[in-house]
Amino acid sequence: MRKPCCDKEGTIKGAWSKQEDQKLIDYIQLHGEGCWRSLPKAAGLHRCGKSCRLRWINYLRPDIKRGNFDQDEEDLIIKLHALLGNRWSLIAGRLPGRTDNEIKNYWNSHIRRKLINRGIDPNNHKLYQTFPLPNKAPHTEPSFDSMNQHQTLLPSNKPSFRVVAALDDDDDDDRSSDTHHSCLLETSSASHQLNLDLTIAFPADSSTTRLFTLAEEDKNKNNMPKPSTSENVDESTPILLLFQ
């Protein structure tokens, strides 16, 4: 039986008071971040060590950038999430001054909904909706305004595209456009067979390589499975750009 991380008896839970914050700040400024388990007692706090750590990391640290996320940060979060999934700490590591908790909250409360409204599954960054059959309306813009309205891709109705995380760092100027971040669809003109291969592939331009390298670096650190690369992808297959 694992011992609890701290003595539950006598520990305070819930919101931190100004006095507690000040005690924690004073202690860490004096002694630095050290053993969180013993910190509360040493600092005169009736808190669990984990609670102190969280409070410091997510709120009290002097280098924390507070306030709204700007568009560049949001873009980066989406791109990194496509690569790394829910590895919030890794994503936070690429956003100076932002914490994993903050990014996680922002994702769940803002970005998730945005992607869903654009017909993109926030879990895998793939499109939700069925694409029109080519012999009916090959160039009809699919509409999707909520998760409830999405349709699933049927095997007999496979779109012929690949999802590609186009990880360019260029911050183009069309940010005001509603279609920013939205998936762009290229249907195959050669074949009307629809293909469910939604592999994420990585174009070999330099900026992409740089971002991918970051992901690789973290992945290697954390032993995470490699994302599918172009080796899995038929080069003749049209590309669905996930990010423009």
Add this chain to the structure above:
DNA sequence: AAGAGCCCCAACCGCCCCCCA
């Protein structure tokens, strides 16, 4: 004005990983 419902975010919980004895 007030109550209901919704949303945001700080904080908690429990699991996992890594380090060290």
Add this chain to the structure above:
DNA sequence: TTGGGGGGCGGTTGGGGCTCT
């Protein structure tokens, strides 16, 4: 080699504030 302890992480919760009716 293994087991325990500490730290870190991601999922979840709940309280408070805001908006709508």
